[in-house]
Amino acid sequence: MIFTYTIQENMQLKTFLYEQQFSKKTISAIKLNGALLVNQQPVTVREMLTVGDKVEVHLPEEVPSDNLIPFDAPLTILYEDAWLLIVAKPAHQNSAPSREHPHHSLVEQALNHMQNHQEKGIPHIVTRLDRHTMGIVIFAKSRHLHHLMTHTDIDKYYECICEGTLSHYDEIEAPIARTQDSIITRCISNDGKYAKTLYWPIKNFKTYTLCRVKLVTGRTHQIRVHFQHIGAPIVGDGLYGNLHSIHATQLLKCAEIKFIHPITKVNIHIKNKHPDFHQLLMTL
Numbered sequence: 566m567i568f569t570y571t572i573q574e575n576m577q578l579k580t581f582l583y584e585q586q587f588s589k590k591t592i593s594a595i596k597l598n599g600a601l602l603v604n605q606q607p608v609t610v611r612e613m614l615t616v617g618d619k620v621e622v623h624l625p626e627e628v629p630s631d632n633l634i635p636f637d638a639p640l641t642i643l644y645e646d647a648w649l650l651i652v653a654k655p656a657h658q659n660s661a662p663s664r665e666h667p668h669h670s671l672v673e674q675a676l677n678h679m680q681n682h683q684e685k686g687i688p689h690i691v692t693r694l695d696r697h698t699m700g701i702v703i704f705a706k707s708r709h710l711h712h713l714m715t716h717t718d719i720d721k722y723y724e725c726i727c728e729g730t731l732s733h734y735d736e737i738e739a740p741i742a743r744t745q746d747s748i749i750t751r752c753i754s755n756d757g758k759y760a761k762t763l764y765w766p767i768k769n770f771k772t773y774t775l776c777r778v779k780l781v782t783g784r785t786h787q788i789r790v791h792f793q794h795i796g797a798p799i800v801g802d803g804l805y806g807n808l809h810s811i812h813a814t815q816l817l818k819c820a821e822i823k824f825i826h827p828i829t830k831v832n833i834h835i836k837n838k839h840p841d842f843h844q845l846l847m848t849l
Contacts, residue, residue: 579610598625635677700819713827
C-alpha cells in the first residue's frame, strides 16, 4: 500500500510522518521492510522536505500469522475500498479466532477475500462483536489504517429486542467489572470501569421491546450487562438472561455506523437491515 503527498511546508520527513499520524511502530516497520521516497529517490526519516516535494510512503508487506487459515465462505460486504472492508457478521461466528473456536472466524473470511483479490494487506479488526452478536464489523486493510481508525470517532448504533416493556428514552450509567468466578462474564460493580448506554424504545409487542441503542463507552458485554441491570435482558441471551425456545441466539445487532473516512475525509454512513428486527419482534 502506497501513500503519496505533496509537501506544503518545509520540515523534516519524520515530523511530517508524525503529523500524518503514522505511528512509531509503523515508521520502524517501514525502515525494515518498506520505503520512503522523496521525488522518487529513497531517503531516511531525517530528510529535510521543502515545499513542492513529492513524498511516497510504501508500507511494509504484512504477513498473516500462521494461526490464521483463510476461510472460504460467502462474505456479506457492506462497503469496501482500498483501505477499509466493512461487513455484516452473522450470529454464531467469532470475529477473531479463540481457544474454543480457533478457525472459521470472520477475520479469516476477510483474509480469504483479500487474498482472492490479490491484496497483500492483512485485515485488522477495528470494531469487534461477541460471537453471538450479529451486525456491522469494520476491518482496516493495513496496520497503519487500523491505527488511524482507532483515532477516528465512530458512532455505532445497535438494535436489540429485550424482555419487558420499556416506554421512553433513558440512559444507563453503571460501572462494569469482570465477575470474580469467571473470565467471560461481567457484572455491575462499584469497582468496575465507568460505562454508559443510551437507548430509545422503538416498538412494544406483548412483553418485549425493540430498542435502538448507542454506546457511549465500549466495555465488554456492555449492552447485555446494562439491559440485565435494568431488568430487561436481551432475548435469547443465555449468559445474562434466558435462552429462547425459537431464537437460538441473542437478539442484538450492530445496525448502523457513522464516521469520517481517515483517508478520503468522506462521511461514511452504513446501515445493516438484515435481519429485520421489526419482523423478529412479531415472532416472539
